[in-house]
Amino acid sequence: MNKHVISLALFAGLCYSTNAQQVKHPLNPNDIKIKWGMMENNYKGQGKYFSVFTFINNSKHELPAKGWSIYFNLPRGIDTSVAYDRLKYEHVNGDLNRIVPTSGFIGLKPKIGMDLEMIASDWSLNRADAPSGLYFVWDDEPQTAIALTNYEIVASTKAVQINRTKTDIAPIATPEVVYNRNKVIEDIPANKLTKVFPTPLEYVENAGTFLLSASTTISADPDFSKEATYLSNELKVVLGKAPSISTSKGTIELRKAAMDKEAYTLSVSSSGIIITASTPAGAFYGIQSLKTLMPATAWSGNQKSVVVPGVEIKDAPRFGWRAFMLDVARNFQTKEEVLKTLDWLALYKINVFHFHCTEDEGWRIEIPGLPELTEVGGKRGHKNANIDQLPPSFTSGPDNSTAGSGFYTKADFIEILKYANDRHIKVIPEIESPGHARAAVQSMQVRYDRLIKQGQKAEAEKYLLRDLNDKSVHSSVQGWNDNVMDVSMPSTYTFIQKVVDELIATYKEAGVPLETIHMGGDEVPSGSWEKSPAFAKLQQENPAIKNTNDLWYYYYGKVNEIVKSKGLYLYGWEEVGMRKTMLDGAAHAIPNPDFAGQNVHLDVWNNVIGWGAEDLAYRLANAGYKVVLSPVSNLYFDMSYDKDFEEQGYYWGGFVDVDKPYSFIPFDYLKNTKQDKMGNTLASNFTQGKERLTDLGKTNIVGIQGLLFAETITSAERMEYMLMPKLLGLAERAWAKDPEWSTEKDEAKSNGLYAKAWSDFVNRIGKRELPRLSYYKGGLRYRIPTAGAIVENGMVRVNVQLPGFIVRYTTNGAEPTVTSKQYNAPFSDKGTIKLRVFDVKGRGGRTVEVLNK
Structure with missing residues (x-):
């Protein structure tokens, strides 16, 4: 080593020593081990739960008595x-909280632990x-946050930790519970299943097949040229070569004929494939049916040929509005993930894609x-929160x-609009x-604040969304x-006008029609506007506004x-169509006659069983509103799959x-509503007094919608897990x-018919649709069900919700893999049996255990 290098090394060492002496906080916050675990729900018979944080100081340094916070x-x-x-x-605000020392905290010495009840x-x-998204902040460095990774959530395993109240009898999804649910499911041979999804109006298989x-060549009516190109590109993924498109007769024909706008027919025989429709949308849906008619494995890679079974299909949708x-x-998905969706x-x-x-x-x-809407409202973090970005939320x-x-930049959004339009999907x-609206308000x-500093008061106030002197508490x-x-x-209406105008302009630039913009209307908290000077001024100018309800x-x-x-x-959401009034001295909500007709x-979402608004969708439709059925009880995909x-x-x-x-x-969703959300059987007179859908009201049901809110959707993988198979x-x-x-009016007959139809459905999605989605468009990471299992007379019996999936198991405590033993029949092996369900690509679901003594 030469002298120059030695002197640099010594200098570096001196600098390190000097800096080490100047370190403000020798403690590394991630040397504090943090655990959180549930103790009990229904704490002291109240609507509260009791849990505990545990902190263990594994550092050589003390956690100080003051000067820090842990956010979560x-x-x-x-x-x-x-x-x-x-x-x-x-x-702090929203779902953001923090832990801070009190004057009674004396610090946490090395190798010492403590509990904090919550x-x-x-x-x-x-x-x-x-609790999630934990991070640490020193008081004297308020803009510097340290993500806490040494954190463990202790799994709840006891009923007192999972059952919500004394009346919560919904069973915890143990392997035995799952097994008993699955017992009604029959394993139906694949060749007995309808091979198009969703179920067509008329479907007949014939003896022929097409290769x-x-x-393969494609011919199309000139009005279906875009659909022909789409089909050619889709088949290129399967065959490795795009079929040619011509005006002369092809082996796949897209013909035009008079029928309903989304209807189609699909004929497959040994001589060719014919799709007939009156509109491009109808032709497109015929193509989708052809794709689901193909074997699931067709999408696994380039095929030399694919056998398509012979069918005669006549089809049209029940609802014109089929939305997601x-x-x-709340949590973002990339443009690429949206396009795959x-x-x-x-x-x-x-x-319909409700965005x-x-x-x-x-x-x-x-x-x-x-620009602030995305520059500030499009990102979250601790540093300069509420100035440069929004504060952390949802992990x-x-x-x-x-x-x-x-x-999404404007260019991104235009790409999404065009992509959806090419697939006959309206983006709302x-x-x-x-x-x-906090992202917009902030x-x-x-x-x-920026424009005021620049002396531009009028421009600053142009889009302001809150009265700076409002003292309302909500x-x-x-x-x-x-x-x-x-x-x-x-200025609120100036803002709304600006956003509406810019969205209209974006759609116009994309060359995509726009019929509506969803304007929200959900969950305005009580107390809003009560002490707003702007409200007081409006009341003086408009005597018809008596209170904040009138706003x-x-x-x-x-x-x-x-x-x-x-x-x-x-x-908008259902509240847009509601009016607050009084009934027998109590607050009461009715359909607002102002906007009816x-x-x-x-979007009517509130049919929570036991909240009293179970029939709200029908009341609003009967009153003259166009209703998109969006009930939380059946169509909120962000609801957990099971009690686990x-x-x-x-x-x-x-x-x-x-x-x-x-x-x-x-049109009668209360008919098979048998339990409340706690698993309790409803009284026989539960629907008494509930409003039923009239024939006129039926004409106002425009369609149905599945919804995926994103509070718990922190990745694309999690989004796909919650999406499928519910979307099917x-x-x-x-x-x-x-x-x-x-x-069927006879309940016993209806139950029997349902059991048979349910078996057919889960066989179709287990043997055809989910295997297809394992490959289609790069593969979808849908939820793989957990195995059902029971020990009976010394024998381990296993089943699965989706026939066609493979169950593998171990008896030595190891995690089952794709090479573990496959379950084919009951077995008598003793010990702790671990079971796991696998899909066609070898991707495994969550492991469950049973004990065979």
């Missing part, structure tokens, strides 16, 4: 009135309910002229590198207002205290005028597995005709 997200309200002697909780509202059932190969709503506001929707003939793009926690679409953590951050953007506050369901647009302010009708009256002036119709569309600690998802509206959308009866139940119910079991 929690989807429950913490009881901060409890007297904590060492550490305490503080609510009492919070409602209950905690699964892993998604646990798709490199020599994706929330990308559109392909999955198109395959199953879903034709939930704005929320309290995120604004995801670029709006020219209002997003201290920096903006997670699913909490992201937005949602602008949440006036509640659920972004426009940042804009105001808290939303999600814990926000500042998330509502002030509808008394003219609701004032707001949507003005919004309705805005959208109608643009040639659009008003669309004006083509106002409503490892099944992440919400459950406030019940548990939603694939059976819930499949069993939904659109939605697709079947939206497209196929009313099944026999839904109209």
Whole structure:
């Protein structure tokens, strides 16, 4: 080593020594081991739960007595009135909380542990309910946050930890419970199954087959040229070569003939394939049926040829509105994931994509002229929160590198619009207002502050969404205290007008038609606007506005005028169509006559069993509103699949597995509503007094919608897990005709018909559709069910919800793999039996255990 290098090394060592002496905080926060675990729900018979944080100092340094905070997200309200002697909780905003030392905390010495109890509202059932997104901040470095990775969530295993109340009798999804559910399912031979999905109106198989190969050609009516190109590109993925398209007769023909606008016929014989339709949409749906008619393995790679079974199909949808709503506001999905989702929707003939793009926690679409909406509202993190970005929410953590951050540029959005339009899917953007609007409210506050500093007062106030002197106190369901647009302010309508105009311009640039923009209307918390000077001023100017309830009708009256002036119709959540009044001295809500009969569309979600609004969708349809059935009990895909600690998802509206959308009866959904969300059997007179759907009301049911809110969707993989196979139940119910079991009046006969139909359905999705989706468009990471298992007379018996999936097991305590023994028949092996279900690609689901003594 030369002298120059030596001197550099010595200098570096001296610098390190000097810096080491100057380190403010020798403790590495990740040397503190943190655990959290549930103790019990229904704490002291109250609507609260009791849990415990445990902190163990594995550092050589003491955790100081003061000068630090630990932040975390929690989807429950913490009881901060409890007297904590060492550490305490503080609510920041939304679902963000923090732990701070009290004056009684003397520090945590090395190798010492301590517990911190927590009492919070409602209950905690699964892993998604646990505190998340933990990070550490020193008081003297308030902009620097350290993500805490040395954190463990202790699994809940006891009934007292999982059962929500004394009346919660919904069974925990043990292998035995799952086995007993699955017992009704018959294993149906694949050749006996309908080979097109969703179920066609008329379907007949014939003896012929057609061989798709490199020599396949396509011909099409000129009106179906785009569909012919689409089909050619799809077959290229299968065959490795795109079939040629010509005007002369091809082996696949797309013919035009008079029929309903989305109807088609599909004929497959040894001489060729003929798809007939009157519109490009009908031809497109015929192509989708052809794709599901093909073997699932056709999508696994380039095939020399593919045998297509002979069929004669005549088909048309039950509902013209077959929708799926994706929330990308609470947690973001990339443009690429959205495009793949559109392909999955198109395959199953879903034709409306409700794009939930704005929320309290995120604004995801670029709006020219209002850059703060995405520059601030499109990302989340700790540093300069509420100035440079929104604060952490829903596990997003201290920096903006997670699913909490992201937005679509105008070019991205145009690409999405075009991609959807080519697949005959309408994209309906949602602008949440006036509640659920914190991303917009805060972004426009940042804009105001910037322009005020520049001396541009009039421009600063142009899009301001809250009165700066408003002293109103409110808290939303999600814990926000500042998330509502002030509808008394003219600038709020200037903002709405600007966003609507820019969206219209974007659609026009994309060359895609726009019929409506979803304008929100969900969950405005009580207390909003009560102490707003803007509200007081509006009251003076408009004596008809007596109280803040009247602001609701004032707001949507003005919004309705805005959208109608643009040639659009008003669309929103159910509250848009409701009016508050009094009945026998108590608050009561009725359909608002102001907007009835004006083509106002409503997503009606609230049919939570036991809340009293189970018939709300029918009341609104009977009153003259256009209703999109969106009930939480059956069609909220973000609801947990089952009552299981490892099944992440919400459950406030019940548990939603694939059976819930499949069993939904659109025009009489109370008919087969047998239990409340706690698993209790409903009284025989439960539906007495509930409003039924009239024939006129039926004409106002425009369709049905599955919804995936994203509070717990922190990755694309998690989104796909919650999406499938639930989407298949939605697709079947939206497209196929009313099944026999839904109209049969005799309950015993109806139950028998349902059991038979359910077996057929799960066989079809287990043996055809999910295997197809394992490969289609790169593969979809759907949920693989857990195995059902029971020990009976010394024998281990196993089943699975989806016939066609493989169950493998071990008897030595090892995790089952694709090489483990396959279950084919009951066995008598003793010990702890681990079971795991695998798909066609060898991807495994969650392992379960049974003990055979």
